[in-house]
Amino acid sequence: MQPLSQEEQYSGLPVFTLSELNTSIKEALGLAFPESVWVVAEISEIRCNSKGHCYLELVEREEEETIAQIRANIWAYTFRGIASKFEKATGESLKQGMKVLLQVNVTFHEVYGLSLNVRDIDPTYSLGEMVRKKREIIDRLTKEGLLQLNKQIPLPLVPQKIAVISSVTAAGYGDFINHIVDNPYGYKIFHTLYHSAMQGQEAESSIISALRKIRGHKDLFDAVVIVRGGGSQIDLSCFDTYGLAVEVAQFPLPVITGIGHERDDTVADLVAHTKLKTPTAVAEFLLSGMSSFEERLSNAQRTLAHLIDESMKEETHRFQYLVQHFRHIVRDRFSGEMSRIEIVLHKLIHETTQSINSHNSSLKLDMSRIVGGLNKLFQQKENRIKHCGQALRLLDPVNVLKRGYSITYFKEKAVKDIATLQEGDIIRTRVYKGMVKSKVEALHAEE
């Protein structure tokens, strides 16, 4: 290599001015890399200025150790093309941590030094790289038993208290809220927003910190919803990280994602309890849970009403049948009894009549006999009475006295024995039509 001016020498070596040196370097590099080359590197830093130029820091690492590093830039005009092609192919914007295959020119500027000027970036490489990385994370989560962990938490029958992780400014958040607030069923869903960045560098840590805040109030919620604006299809890599996946997988409440993408599921979707394409779909899902619960209620209500109606009808039928049966039996029984009674009655009447008749005739006979007998009896009695009358007349003391008999009284008592008297006693003798008073002169007892 020759210095541009060979006027100065020092210790036998040429002395350059800095600009001479840098120019030499530039020329030497130009010779060494006459054409652009492809280089594989990781973006460790990326920023765009207001003019649309993009500045990168590219590195190569080996086990976390940086073993090579270089600056790179993409001029605004080129960057627009590269960025849109890259996003279209990978669904990601160029960002820190990404491995890329770049077509670069090695340039050296006398003032700004060495850098790579990026002419193109091949998204296929990054895509493959991302897929591989994602595969690795999924494998690791599978091995650690985290993939299905959150799915095992039962989602409440009616998820009514929801913690929402989203960005206030995210369109998807608005969609979600509008959907659950203005639902046609009139269901009430309680929701609380835990604000988080949903894209960009800090999204992952922001979402994780929101999850941790919710964890502190986990008893207040039925589920966590992570939603992000529809439309935007890029910048989902924060949902593909291992750190967030672990957090979601181990979360004590079911996590429902509605990250708003059309392409393959993110890792967060895979570990989530339920993944849905959009925030609106998440809202619909929650509402459908409630409406299917209500459907069950209504079914039960209908079945109950039907069953009760049925069993009432059945009871009524049974009752009616019983009444009829009863009536029947009673009627049968009644008419049976009636005819029996009638028979008995007939018999009774018959027998009675007969017996009365027979008695009657014998009675008539008896009566004439009785009357005859009685007459005779009366005659006899009359005769006897007449006879007695006669006898009585004969026995009347007056009649006896008339016939010459007398009654002697001593001391007002009739004398029936001579022994009751003594000589000298005054006695009174009743005779027909008078009394005789006399004195006993002599007593002659007779045997």
Add this chain to the structure above:
Amino acid sequence: MRKNKLTYTSAITELEKIVEEIESGEIDVDVLTEKAKRASELIKFCKDRLRNTQKEVEKTLIDIADPKAEEE
């Protein structure tokens, strides 16, 4: 009535048990009335709660809300 705090799950479980019991036809008509009354209580509880604000819940949720979340 709400001694043992009724949840959606316990309500629907009880409700569907009642339906099953009645379906089995082993329920006396006297008990039926009672069961029907309980069932309608459960249904009303759930339907009310699906749509009506429980002030306490809402208040707690607002209290713990992220300060940036003051929307609506």
